[in-house]
Amino acid sequence: MAAPLVLAILFLVIYPLFKLVYDSLTQGDGPGNYVEAFKSSAIRKAILMTLAQSAAVTVLSVTLGSSLAWTLRRATRRSVTAVLWAAVLLPFWMGLVVKNYAFALLLAREGAVNHFLQKLGLIDQPVQLLYTAFAVVLGMTYTMIPYAVLAAYPTMTMVDVELLNAAQGMGASKRKTFSTVLMPLIRPGIVASTAIVFAISIGFYVTPVLLGGAQTPFIATVISDDIFTFFNYPRAAASSVILLVIAISVLGLAMKAVGLKAIRGGLG
Amino acid sequence: MGSNLLRRGTPWLRTTAVAAATAMLVAACGGGSKQNSAAEAEDKGPLVIASWGAYFSAATKKNLVEPFTKETGIQVQIVDAPGKYVANLQSQQKAGKMQWDLLDSTSGPDAYILADQKLVEPLPADLKKQFESVLSKGSVVDFGFTFSNLGYVIACRTDKVKECPPDAKSFFDKSIPGRRQSVATSPLINLSMAEMASGVSPKDLKTHEINLDRAFAKLKEIKPEMKVWWQSGDQMEQAYRNGEVEMGIAYSGRAFSLNDKGTPMKVVWTDGIYNPGFWQVVKGSQHTKAAFKFLEWVANHPEAQAGWAKDTGYSVPNPKAFDYMADDLKTKQVDWPANREQLASLNYEWYVKNQAEVNKRWQEFLRG
Structure with missing residues (x-):
């Protein structure tokens, strides 16, 4: 009885993807669309920006997210787990535009952060925080932490806490317990979380536009330029395929490292 | 369980399909007759x-x-x-x-x-x-x-700048201090402003063929002072309101409404661009x-x-x-x-003819 599902996936996922790749190779300059894309310094910069900022977001989100996930795993008091889950899920449910607008207000030249830093005497003049790569990484990390938590959490729940007690009981230091007992156990969750956060991050559009401005374009920004401002669909298709290939490679590598199950578990 | 659901769903599905097909047939016939009689009867939309x-x-x-x-x-x-x-x-x-x-x-x-x-x-x-x-x-x-119709005009926060640039030339002059912004989505506006800054008269702009090398060189000069390239009117207003910038190229109507809402703004009509x-x-x-x-x-x-x-x-x-x-x-x-006569009109025909090159160079300038 999977037939309708297969059909739906064929029509709604496989066919559009196939068409995208096909169009990128046949419309406009044909395969030359890719040459065109790589020749453009705007697209090259966008690819670099996307990869670098997404990497930063991934490191931050996964570090913070897996610590949160582990804390959730260990927390026993009902009230504590409730607060932690709320902290994870509220930003998850909040609209992306609302989150970004909040950050835009906080980071503005006359916003709360600059006021606070000036009050503390750390800076004389307000510094530019908004419309920088820093703002983009901060805003995206805030959005991605819940994904990191949810991706790492399933693996964490399967860890037998007694193993850690046993290791320490047998004289292992805290650090040693962490690196030789806990780490190998939660590694699949961490890798899954890393892959998922990175793959989602490189497709971001709203946050780089609202918090990063024109100077820190993501690939999605340039694709949107090409579609809605310049009506250059063939090059937009080529850039989309490039983005897709990067995302698939990352997920593929992760799958090879820890297996499909861990990634699937992370995706819920 | 899945198959159960489906089986239970089948009669319902079939009814819907039949209904939909009937509706489409009726619509097709209706549409046809409407078209036939369009010549005599009035076109009632929708x-x-x-x-x-x-x-x-x-x-x-x-x-x-x-x-x-x-x-x-x-x-x-x-x-x-x-x-x-x-x-x-x-x-x-x-x-x-x-x-x-x-x-x-x-x-x-x-x-x-x-x-x-x-x-x-x-x-x-x-x-x-x-x-x-x-x-x-x-x-x-x-x-x-x-x-x-609106104007792309030079607008300043009067509480932040000593002197608001009175024309395009001074707006592009780096020695006049001030954090600036301009529109990201319209290469033609920016290039036309740059040409006026290079001495092209606003009266000639409508038929002037933009010198791309000169205009982009002018834009590159001022780019470090451009702190925000706005994508929407809301973003432009916000950048003025929260002090991100002190002067810029803005929609005239929005600049006035900012002023009405309590952000003190001055609008310069000189070298503004009429944008219908x-x-x-x-x-x-x-x-x-x-x-x-x-x-x-x-x-x-x-x-x-x-x-x-x-x-x-x-x-x-x-x-x-x-x-x-x-x-x-x-x-x-x-x-x-009194406002209209101060505003320049754009050479859209030139833009349509040259848009591929203009857009490409604009994107390289802005994002590269």
Whole structure:
């Protein structure tokens, strides 16, 4: 009885993807669309920006997210787990535009952060925080932490806490317990979380536009330029395929490292 | 369980399918007969208007659509597609069915691109003549008439800058301090401003062929001072309000409304750019007749236009509309004669011809 599902996936996922790749190779300059894309310094910069900022977001989100996930795993008091889950899920449910607008207000030249830093005497003049790569990484990390938590959490729940007690009981230091007992156990969750956060991050559009401005374009920004401002669909298709290939490679590598199950578990 | 659900669902599905097929048949027949009789009977729509969303669509609905429907009985539906007319119409054409009949205030460059690609209807000769007799000079073109006209002007926060640059030349002069912003989505505006800064007279801009090397060199010079390249009017307002920038190229109407809302702003009309929007009829729409009827209604109702201008802050083409506006409102309109004569017009024909190169270089300049 999977037939309708297969059909739906064929029509709604496989066919559009196939068409995208096909169009990128046949419309406009044909395969030359890719040459065109790589020749453009705007697209090259966008690819670099996307990869670098997404990497930063991934490191931050996964570090913070897996610590949160582990804390959730260990927390026993009902009230504590409730607060932690709320902290994870509220930003998850909040609209992306609302989150970004909040950050835009906080980071503005006359916003709360600059006021606070000036009050503390750390800076004389307000510094530019908004419309920088820093703002983009901060805003995206805030959005991605819940994904990191949810991706790492399933693996964490399967860890037998007694193993850690046993290791320490047998004289292992805290650090040693962490690196030789806990780490190998939660590694699949961490890798899954890393892959998922990175793959989602490189497709971001709203946050780089609202918090990063024109100077820190993501690939999605340039694709949107090409579609809605310049009506250059063939090059937009080529850039989309490039983005897709990067995302698939990352997920593929992760799958090879820890297996499909861990990634699937992370995706819920 | 899955199969159970499906089996239970089957009769329901079948009924729906039959109903849908019947409806489609009826619709097809109905559509056919309507087309046959269109010559004799009146075209009763319904019309679909693409508009800019939010308060903009609301103003069109309240001031234009509702009274029009009341008077003519033609139903009108508004869909929101802010800034995405060209992309949408191109894909509608590709799909072989135009879903829209009218475009509310297509931006200048897009309007000329649509006309160039034959995606909009030219005005019938008699209608064009009639529009020319009621609307202000220069506001009627082959493919429609101007609406929602605005100015791209130099605007400053008076509480932040000692002196607001009085013209394009000083705005591009780095020795005049100030954090600046400009529009990210319109290469033509930026290039035209840069050309005026290089000494091209605003009067000549309409026919001037932009010297791309010179204009981009000028833009590169000022780029470090440009702290924000805004993508939308909201973003532009916000950048002024929260002090991100002190001066910039702004929409005139929005700059005034910022001032009204408590951010002290000065608007410089000198070397500003007149940027019209255009009402256009989609080519291949099913209700071309009713669509032109709507345009005729709008052109000939200055009071409705004045109400629309009051709600949006944008300027309208019927000069009689000023009779229905308060002094404070009319002197802020770009079509108000004293303002209009200071504003430059853009060379859209040049842009349409050269857009591939212009857009590519613009993107490299902005993002690269």
